[in-house]
Amino acid sequence: MRNGIAELTQAYQSHAVSPRDIVSRHLDAAESLGRDLNAFTAVTRDSALREARAAEERYLSGQPLSPIDGVPVSIKDLMHMAGTVTGCGTLAYSDEVQTADSAMVRQLRQAGAIIIGKCNLLEFAFGLVHPTVGPAHNPWNPALTIGGSSSGSAAAVAAGIGYLSIGTDTAGSVRNPAALGGVVGLKPSWGHYDPEGLVPLSPSLDHLGLLTNSVSDALLAFEALGGSTRAAKDRPRVAWAELGYTRPDIALATESLVHRMDSEVEWADPIRYDWDLSNAAAIAMITAEAYAVHRDWLKEHWAGYSAGTRIRLAAGAAVSGEDYIRARQVREFLRRHWARITDDIDYVLLPTLPAVASSEEEALVEDLSSATLYTSTFALLGLPAISIPAGLGEGGRPVGLQIVGRPGRDAELLAFAKRVEQERGDWPRPPHYADLY
């Protein structure tokens, strides 16, 4: 079993290891294995070592700032960090060095976390790889996709480089790569983290989220970044979500894990929902808002975008005001409908994705609507949702179980997810893993 954040900070407190030593190891790994996986767009060695020295002094004086003080972390290269360029996985964005931190970077710094680098992503978080930037590779098998759009974040954490990565999730972009990379991905309730300093994709649906190697680590990070902690309900009422597209290996891995919890939960009837309608509303809103965000940049920097991304963004011009309002009306209906049918249910369970990771070539031809069908609803409705590794499916590839909670009850969701994780037991390391501590 790998060490988590708690074991690391205990070792800091007992002076068994030092933040400088640990951060230095993670920086080296980011520049070696991280480069092989194309997980990082930038490694911030100088600032990380400087901050590690400050963390070391805090531990020596017995005054760490938070449960993640001195912990190496990374951020998706979509949020501003002073002293770095925000790459956005494209050649179309500004190449100016940023002078101010985003709100999330400020929160990480206030908690004492050490940012070791910025992670690769799908171009502007919109679902395609810019050919010059290239895809992040899956540590379980570099020929496989790790999905996206927080692809580098999932690859880094899965490979043991950094204990936490901050991603963004607009239709599944934290949970999808977390599932394919065998890590934990939390998309909190809508508005939980301040998006200031984040390059937007669809401001009505953009969420900042956490990727870690365990729910225990996610809980500590959640707490350190301003979240509360809550105990899980003793015998929560749970329900499966019925979707018709799940491959048998995914169903087997997720159902067998959850049914090990039978004595600890009360089962309600499966949830039936119009997933296609909610996915359509999500994609319609994202397409319209992404076009509005990018309209002027497209005119000025057309050649800097990949061909696929710029065409898909330009297509958003076809969404009329009437169509956009219709999508928002449907969202409001769906929100009410969800609240009604889950009124007496604590957690809804479903696979994070209907299939395991495909090859990177196959992933290129998947369309957005099929990739987001299992995840977009919960971004659309702003519900907290977490993906945890459930088991291994076809070809020994990771399978994610998604657990959806009630709005604003993120801490309870994490506590329940931790119980499911404990029931699952140890999770194997991928073949491409940096055993750093």
Added chain:
Amino acid sequence: MTIDEITKWIPEALSSEEERILEQELDGLAGLFDLLKDADRVSPLVLGWDVRI
């Protein structure tokens, strides 16, 4: 909006492959909006004017 209306403001001429992708995207979007317009089948009462936007 038609392909011609969209391509009018695009600063470069589209290749035939890009035009094909754009056409495909617009077809996909039209399908989504047909689905959204047909959403009243789910609940004609709730999808009326009382919906807060």
